[in-house]
Every structure is written in structure tokens, then in C-alpha cells.
Amino acid sequence: MSLVCLITAMTAEARPLIESFNLKALPQKGLSAWVGEGVCLVQTGMGQQRAESRIDALLANQLGISAFINVGIAGGKRQLGDVIIASSVHDQLSGKTWYPHLPPSSVLSTANSSTISSTNFSDDSSEDAFADTFENEQASCAVDHCAVISVPEPCEHYRSDCVYDMEASAVINTTSKHTDLSRIQTVKVISDNPDNPLDDFSVKNVTPLMCNTLPLVTALVDWLSAESAARDVQDFRGQVNTLVTHITGLCHHSVTETHQLRRYLERFLALNGELPTLEQLGQLNSSQALLQRLNDELNNHAVNY
């Protein structure tokens, strides 16, 4: 089962999420992590280095994480408690910027907004209708978006076009080595602003503020869990990898042969809709013979339309 991983820095940020998603502690020394149905959470501690090392430690557990949401507090020239989704994440130290592929508006829209349906570009009945469809089939985004700038130290240079945090860039930098940018989202809630500067900030306020993020985080978790393209590929590869592991356990394959076997089985599955049974593969006493047999099968596969 693939998991959506929530990433927070502080305990106070994690608490409402753990409760909301009914997560149970993952018993592992040195790692504050929780897991539940389809969701896990890691609390990294403050700052970029901690974020990177804790995420790496979590990924080493091979839990089957396929998407990440960094959730936490940030400062900005906005109302306390406002929730934003990051349209970009900028690391102030390195100058690097990431642009996550944002979810469809429908995911972020309020319940009464219209839903997006896919446009059929083959419909030539009317161009005007096409254009109307193209324009109108959009839902309004109830959740605002803006740039998130990650800084090494807390700062009070509040701006209206971005918010400041301390971990988002480390999270995206680490997790983008594991998955693509449509499966890494950043959600922030405003915890300090010019009227309520950091000096007035209290950790006590974090948990109630974080509750504001729950509807968006839940919607993102649902969307990321259901997203079909990634799931299709993951399921497809999962099936193939299971058989590869089984076969290589029975019959030694070199690394190159294992790669070859994997691709042959992928092709077999793509062409036939199912993998070969062990009976079909015959005697598994020679990797060369097996690969030859599969290659012959693939070359002789009928292609008809």
C-alpha cells in the first residue's frame, strides 16, 4: 500500500494531524514517526538539516511512501491562521527554487464549486463551445497560493507575496530525489505577521492554527492517494518486480540479466495484460534460456487492431 507522508517540524504542528488521521507511533529509536491507513507522519525538528536527516531516516524504512506534504507554520503579511499552498519553494541560502505541480483547482475549491471535467479536444462541433468549455470548466481556488521562502534563521521581513518558513526547501530538496514535484506539496498556516511578530509567538498557539490546515491536507491526501497515473505505473511495476524477485530467487541472474528480465516481463504484461505463469516460463534452471524464451514469445506476439 502506498502512503502519503506528512512532514512537520514541531510536535505542536504534528499533534492535530496525528489525531485527525488517527496515526499510531512507529516504534523506531531516534525517529518521531506515526503511521495509519494510507498516511504516515514524520516530525523532523526545526531547521533544514534535521528535516533532511529525518526524512532520509524515514525513507530507509521502505514504508512505500509515494507522496509528501510538508505542513507547518510560516510568517507573512497575511491574517493569522490563513492557509496557503506553495506555488514555489525558494531556498534563501542556495538560491534554488522549485515549482511544485499544483493539484487541480477542484481539490482546493470549496464544496459548492463546480468540478473540472476533462475537455474532449476531438469535439469539433463548435469552436466557441470548445473555448467556453475550456474557460468555464474551472473551479475557483478557495485556498490561496504563494511563494514559500525557506530561511536558515527566523526572520521578520514580512511580505504579502510570500511567506517565510525554515524547512520547506529542505523537505522538497530531499523528497524530490524520491518522487516527482506533483507529489510533493507544501501547506503553510500563518503564525506570525507584522501585527503579531515572532516576539509574541507562543507554541501554545500552534495546534489551534494547524487545525485550519486540516481540510486542505485531507483533500490533498485524498487526491494524492487516488491519483491514477502514478498509481497505475506503481502497480504495474509492483507486479513485475514481485515476479522478478520470485524468478531470481529460483534461478541466478546477473545484474544485467535481471534488468533484461524486468523489461521483458514489463513488455509481456503490457502486450498480454497479464504476466506469464511459472509453468509458462518452463524450467527455471538457466537465466539465458529463460530470457531467450521470453524474447521469442515477445517477438511472436500478435499485433492486431
Next chain:
Amino acid sequence: MISTLYIEHDIAEHPRAKAIAARFPQSRQVFIERYGDVFNQSAQNFRQQKQQPALILAKKYGKRVLPTPAGYHIGGQRNYYFSHMLNCVYDCRYCFLQGMYRSGNYVVFANFDDFFDDIRSTSEEDPTTPAWFFSGYDCDSLALNPITEFTNEALDQFATMPNARLELRTKSTQIRPLLKRDPVANVVVAYSLSPAAIAEAHEHKAPSLQKRIQALKDLQSAGWSVGLRFDPILYADNFKSLYAELIDQTLDALDVDAVHSVSLGPFRLPKPFYKRMIRLYPDSELLAQPMRTKTAMVSYPQETEQELLMFCENELLKRINKSQYFPCVSISNPVNLAESDTTKTNTSENNQSLHKLARRLEPQS
């Protein structure tokens, strides 16, 4: 459909960019420095983005008009291509754009005027020889026209450039802007065509063959010059019946003598593109078929390719004049395309050489 609009600061105040953005009043707008910051960043998933693409409005700098590879032409001596848009609204499983770009988002270069200026000056470099300009390498020429209104502007411009010729390569049936006006003599609308069953299986979101043929018919009836592009030719055990039917069906619907040009090309992909496409679509039936990897290119086994091309060429030449026919490779030696760029890619598989290699392919649509 477009939930996110990325807009370059440099183009944000351009009237055309504003007009396009105004068509998406509810989309979120994200302002960026350069389109490449979003379009070319790593850790993107083309397949995922294709399901919900963003639209990037950008300004095209540098060379906007480029020469086509040697040998690529439909009868002209001077041949160029340009891309006012990157990526396509359709999702054809054989398309090289899947392997060339990291992103499935659409880029529209809103400074059309700069393209037209470059086209005009290029065509005027040699006033005695007509210059051909091919649109549709990196996008479909017509499909996004309701949003960009590129076609109207291009036709207005080419109508005033007697020494220039334009090919609009497409699978789209968005032909109303053409039918609403008098034909422009130096413009050819060229349709990419595949047998109906193959189109249905692999040309996702594209109009059916029937609709494309109807569009060709309507255009020709209205006096427009049309072209037929049978490219890529895809293998099937029953390819003879599929392609014979396709050729007959298409040519029966048209005044064959009035067809401007017909071209034919095999399925081929640069090797790095093919590898990327397999990573994106390991479950694709098309990509799972037996292929030949020869140095820089992947294509069908030579015998298969030769059989396909010779059959189609013979069928075509039963119905059209040789003067209308422009094969994309020499049919008697179809491997020449695969081998021609070997040295470039062997020395360096950087992006530049990949792009050069991609230019050996047919336009996308």
C-alpha cells in the same frame, strides 16, 4: 482544465498574454522569471502533468526560426520551422515530445509578432526562392487556436508574404478560422493520419480519423491547399488492410490531383527519448513491441520497417503523382535516418544534440 497559469514577468503586460490569461479568470496565476524555471526543472513527471497541464505564457528570445534538417521538405528549396508553442493538447503514445520534454505543461510564446518578423526577414533573404515555414514540430498548429488565436494572425501575416509558404501541421478539427476566410494561396494545411483503429488505440484525445478526413474535405472544398502526412507508420500484423483502407478512405474523400503533398515516415525515436518514454509508460503496448536499437535511434526491425514503408508507398503511388510524394526517408534504404546522426549523439548526448536529433523527426502532429 487549466488550473494554473505561469506567466513570465517579461510578457505579463503583452496584450496577447493578457488576452489569453483573461480566458482563465479562475485559474491561479504564478509569476515567474523564465519559462525554463518551471518547464525544464528536474523531478517532473510528464505523464502526471499531462493529466492536468498548466499553461505557461512566455516570451521567446533568440532564434525563433530555424532551418529544417537537410532533406526535409515538401518540394521547396529553403525550409525552416518555428514553434510558437511547446507541447501538445493531444497525447499520442508514439510522440517524441514525451521523451524530449521533462514537462507535460504547455508553453505558449505570446510574442507572435517577433516570430512573424523573423519569418518575414528570413523569407526576404532570397526573394527569388520561396521559403517554406513549418509549424507544428513541437505542438499541434491548430488545436489550441481557440485560446491563442495564432492561426488568424499567421494567416493575415502570410497573406502579405508572397515569397513565404506556411505548412500548418495538425490533427485538430479547429478549422473554423480557415473556413471563415478566403483561402491563403501560400498556406498548406497538412493532416497527420493513421488508420482509425490505430488512432483510437494510440492517439489519445485527438479527433477520430473520420473527423480529420471530414476537416480535410471541408478545407479542400473551401479552396484551401491540403497535405497528407502518413507518419509515423505503425506496425500491425494486419497493417496491409489497415493502411490500404486508410489510403483509400482518405483519397476517396478528396480531389487527389489538388492535394498539395503526401508524405510517409516510419516510426522512429532517438534512443534517449525512447528510454524516457518507457520509464513513463512501461505499460504501453506500442512501446512493448519488438524494436531495433541502432546507435542513436530506435525503430522497428529493418525488415518490418522496409515492408511497411514499401507497401504504403506502393499503395500511395497507385493514386497520387510522384510529384506529390515526399517520403521522410529513402524507402529503398530506410536505415539512413537512424544512422545519419550517429556521430553527434555518440560524442555527446547533451540536450542540444537531443534537440538536433529530434529535428530529424517529423513535426509532432
